[in-house]
Amino acid sequence: MNGPMAGGQPQGGPPPNPLQPLQQRLQVLLDRSTPHTLYRWLALAALLLVYAIRVYLLQGFYIVTYALAIYNLNLLLGFISPQVNPELEGPTLPSKADEEFRPFVRRLPEFKFWWSSLKALLMGFAATFFPMFDVPVFWPILLLYWFILFFVTMKRQIAHMVKYRYLPFSSGKRAYGKNGKAPAKSNK
Template sequence: MNAPLPAAPAPGDSGPPPNPLAPLQRRIQVLLDKSTPHVVYRWIGLAALLLLYGVRVYFLQGFYIVTYALAIYILNLLLGFLSPQVNPELEGPTLPSKADEEFRPFVRRLPEFKFWWSSAKAVMLGFGATFFPMFDVPVFWPILVFYWFILFFVTMKRQIMHMIKYRYVPFSFGKKSYSGKNSGGKAAAKSNK
């Protein structure tokens, strides 16, 4: 037996309604794509946005819970940025531990661009929250600052100990870089002729 064919759409029904935000989403995506190679400028922009947020919170003398939540979220993103994609404790070491082992590059759990974009969105969301008085919960802010610094130092100590134990460095500055064409390769190519 043949399965029945789906009913044809009504003459006025052309499927789901068009998304009115689609042109704006495309423009934002184009700007994000163009900003990808400009790492330094993106981070300077984020620092300026954070400074603007800090000035707003300072002059309002409030929104400490929003600021605390923002700081915890960015700390969580930083941990993902510093962590390898594959956890060596669970799946075995992926980085070479001896000179004769195969080299495997460090791959982050959270890529740099996603770290930047998630941080920027969070700061913009926090900035927007400062316009709504319902988010201004009265708290004793020195306790939050103290607790955040304790959390930061404990978390970073654990992360640094993990980096030392499994011998990986999540940054590329200071590492050797090799050019594709060197004099040794030319000499080897000539000797093969």
Template structure:
């Protein structure tokens, strides 16, 4: 039995050990790159937009892989819904004590944080791009039907989400720190 495992490279310095070390080093380098990109959201989203553009150019040139694109679109729509949804849904939270909601500050906490949304969307585009190199994923379909169905699904889903936002009075987007009007010279209390 020991011979069997030695043939697989389980001994010290074997092929399996080298593969684990290489995999560990690659994961560490990937994590370093991700850590460096965390404080740069604009650059990350621009890189994702470039990847999506390259993907669509490839699909356009190949004139195929519409099922892969449709699946990627549905997956990214699901990610978007998680990104614009609150972590705690007011409808399923249950009964709460009465409070003065006008006075109370409740920060918007997303169900899917921005970085995880970006990372999952980037993974999906890279996986979809990789799938375009394998002809077995190029199933013959009439793409206008898929596009129409996706647009309809997007519209219905966004309508439902916007109604939810209006009903529970939350806005999933904030554009930096709130700025208040400058204090007038004469209105400051003197010490």
């Protein structure tokens, strides 16, 4: 048979993916969880607590935990950084009070931050079931080094925020008065 179907199988295409129904179900769950930001982060915090208890009870897997913390620090930096780096492409945020307000656009959106953190935490949790990942280390040194790395990185990031005058967190959309200007803040 020289037709497109020989023996009931399509010719020339990739083989069918047996995991496709599972991937589709996962995508539906992710799509449904998107508007529920608080519940997603609470679930991540609960899973992190279970992971911390497991590591504490096992008294090991400090390298896995350290790698997890470094990865999440990197994700946090992407979350609080602007999508366009003003050092490389010039300031895109308003630099004067009379310029048009443009919202802060993150380099790493909140959902991707959560999803990447969740996947990393699940991989770290799975690694605690394999003794080969339990490398003996003196954990206080790792903890001290992580805190130093965190503070140095955040100091640099905050200096960047001050220099280019942006704030990655806002409390909502600005409300403008009749004259088109934002209302002045009162000192009550």
